[in-house]
Amino acid sequence: MRPSATNQYHLTTLWQLDAPLETVWDVITHPERWPDWWAGAESVVALDAGDPDGIGARQHYTWKGRLPYRLRFTSCVTRVERHRLLEARVVGEVEGIGRWHFAFRDGMTILRYEWLVSTRPLWMNLLAPLARPVFRWNHDALMRAGGLGLARHVCARLHCHETRSS
Template sequence: MSADVAASALPGGRTAHFQLVSHWHLAAPIAAVWEALKATERWPDWWPYVQSVRELHAGDADGLGAMRHIRWSSRLPYGVAFDVEVVELQRHRLLRGRARGQLEGAGLWELTPDSETTRVRYTWCVDLNSRWMRVVAPLAAPLFRWNHDGVMRAGAQGLARHLGARLLDAY
């Protein structure tokens, strides 16, 4: 799996911005994929790098405005935690969240039906708020990319297992 990545840092390591794009193709109906992705509180059941999800605010009946605190582990010897608020959702099509905490930015899940299968595109645009991450970002960008790829691959594999489906592709 590979993610498209752009990374930049201001002089002095004050900020670092990453844009990562991942693609999953699952032999599962779009409704099942949608429900699994929307049920963030269940992610630790199937996504190995999600340590915990705690609801901070339920949001409306569809989940708009919901806020969750998510703790992640990683392939590298560090973890991150941040709050994610659902700021846009279109049933079976897209789910957009705004992240605040050690990482700050936005994540967008886009689902597309493909016959009896589902294609998922995840775009993660974040700034690093942890000082150590900002400082090392100019040199560590390839490691951060490798780490993100592994976390996302594990998510794709875990979701396929959770749904009893075949993972057709993940990159």
């Protein structure tokens, strides 16, 4: 059975922080530490370190947003362009690609996160035609918490947080 389009999400989040790019890169590329500063990142367990650039690194994530459910998935880093791009394939209760884009302009580190995934739990897919806006809202709340937590963690100010879906 082919999944319907209602279980597919393309969400993009933009964060702008007045922090050095190298500092932000270092924090984002160590996801096992995310639960220390990112509300909603319940656990990140390192499974494999990958090669010296991080390609092949694997982690198991458990996320809990504002809604009464958790999402669990495993991520494998597939692409690294130092200080520019970090991409991973995810499998589990969501499947697809997560991609961090990094830039530095006018004294600001700009992070754009793309989440191109399909949900797998049957209950989510059955509810998706009606609950899709609520699932997007939950994702936005998690990403807002991440932006604020990252800013606090690196002693910076979050100048922009924006999430879009298509």
